[in-house]
Amino acid sequence: MTDTSWVEGADDGPFGLDHLPYGVFSTAKDPAARIGVRIGDQVLDLRALATGTFFLPWIRPAFHEHDLNGFMAMGPSAWRLVRHQLTELLSDRRFQDQSATLLTPVAKARMHLPFSVADYVDFYASEEHATNLGRLFRPDSEPLLPNWKHLPVGYHGRAGTVVPSGTPITRPRGQRKSKEGPIEFGPSARLDIETEVGFVVGVGTELGTPVSPDDFAEHVFGAVLVNDWSARDIQAWEYVPLGPFLGKSFATSIGHWVTPLxxxxxxxxxxxxxxxxxxxxxxxxxxxxxxxxxxVRWNGTEVSRPPFGGMYWTPAQMLAHMTVNGASLRTGDLYASGTVSGPEPGQRGSFLELTWGGRDPVEVGEGETRAFLEDGDTVVIAATARGANGGEIGLGEVTGTILPALN
Structure with a gap:
């Protein structure tokens, strides 16, 4: 086994042997959704690979399913074994001729939601983001509320509205309070993004069983990029006293590729x-x-570079807090970090912060500025990280385009 892949171009990009993220795809010739692993600009068909003798018999059935849930439920020993086997397969030229027939160019693959979302929880883990919102909404008070540094604040979202990258986002409608005072109903005028990182649970727990932060890697399968679309005007009117609801629940986009821990x-x-x-x-x-x-790119213009490494509450702490009351985990649970923001203006992960409540619009193209999202706008969130062998990996992008509200 070597540190290089026989797949052309894989070693020079963000999807080399250091990465090997999992997704679910289909093709025009075979419309059945199936599991694949990305190597370079190709997808290796794991369903086809599992029809032979390459994987151990107890692992093969998981790759005949239409999402990642069965494989994720098998736990860390299976995850590591398969990762080792795939690394060997994609680096050893003895396997090249046979395995090359199982590759599909990413450009010809139709990507699907990679796992069935059992539950969705969103946190508020960035101190910089929480501080910015505190200054915007409570300018005469301390920006952080008293509980913020004692626990990872979070809320439950809608698992049924988690959608794969590329799904168009219809502008939501709802109640909002006008500046003049009357309550209005209509399309959100302050539609926003939240740049986040999500973590996908593989191994569940029994009801009543808390999870220690030190057991994070025993339960979490991997990470995926998240855009938790937010209607700020709807949110502002509804969130007191119980928190976000319709301003958040209309859509949450995730990337096509789940990066293993x-x-x-x-x-x-x-x-x-x-x-x-x-x-x-x-x-x-x-x-x-x-x-x-x-x-974060807004209509092709990069407007922000948020740093995830500075998050005050870690993914392990979020998992521990989510289960400390005995709430169970299920395979396919998704929990996200909340907006990632850094200390500099160019590191803010929401447009509410970036434009300071709409006061300071940003340039998104030649002669165009925006305060919040307009119909037709497209947002792309991407991320890179250091790979295990010193190279760079790139987490799969998450993108979405805004459609007009329904009548």
Whole structure:
């Protein structure tokens, strides 16, 4: 086994042997959705590979399913075994002639939602994002509310409106409060994004069983990029006293490719020091985050580069807090970080922050500016990270285009 792949061009891009993310695809010739792994600009068909003797018999059935859930439920030993086998297959030229027939160019693949979403939870884990919103909404008070540094604040979203990258986003309608005072109903006029990283649960738990942050890797299969679309005017009117609802639940976009945790080993970074020290159930033996360098493009113009490595609450702490009351985990649970923002203006992960509530529109093309999303606008979120062998991997992009509200 070598450190290079026989797949042409794979070693020079973000989808080399260090990465090997999983997705679900179909083709014009075979419309059945099936699991694949990305190598370079190709997708290796794992259903076809599993019809032979390459995988162990107890693993093969998972690759005959139409999503990743069965494989994710098998746990870390299966994940690592398959990753090792795929690395060997895609690097050893003895397998080239036979395996090359199982490759489909990404450009000819139709991508689907990679896993069946069991539940969806969204957090609020960036101190910079929470501080910016506090200054916008409560300019005469402390920006962070008293509980923020004691627990990862979060809310439950709608699993049924998690959609794959590329799905058009219809502008939502709802109640909003006008400046003059009357309550109005209509399309959101302050449609926004939230640049996030999501984590996908593979191994579930029994009801009543909390998960320690140190057991994060025993349950979480991988990471996926997330855009949690937000209607800020609807949200502002509805969120008191119970929090986000219709302003968030209309759509959440995720990337086509789930990056295994093992592929992010080289991106581990020391997480920020927490003061005050959190309660015992949130303390980690090894406190780490992931140094993901994110990018937001609005109609083709890069407008922000949020840094995920500086998040105050880590993915392991989010998982621990989500289960500390005994709430169970299920295969396919998705939990997201909340908006990723950094300390600099060019690192803000939502347009609400980037334009400071719409006061400072940004340029999104020659002679065009925006405060919030307009119909026809397209947003692309991407991220790169250091690979395990020192190269660079790129998490699959998440993109969406805004359609007009329904009548």
């Amino acid at each position: 093992d592929a992010l080993a080289g991106a581990k970074t020391v997480a920020p020091v927490q003061e005050p020290v959190p309660l015992g159930y949130l303390r980690e033996t090894e406190r780490f985050g992931y140094d993901l360098r994110m990018s």
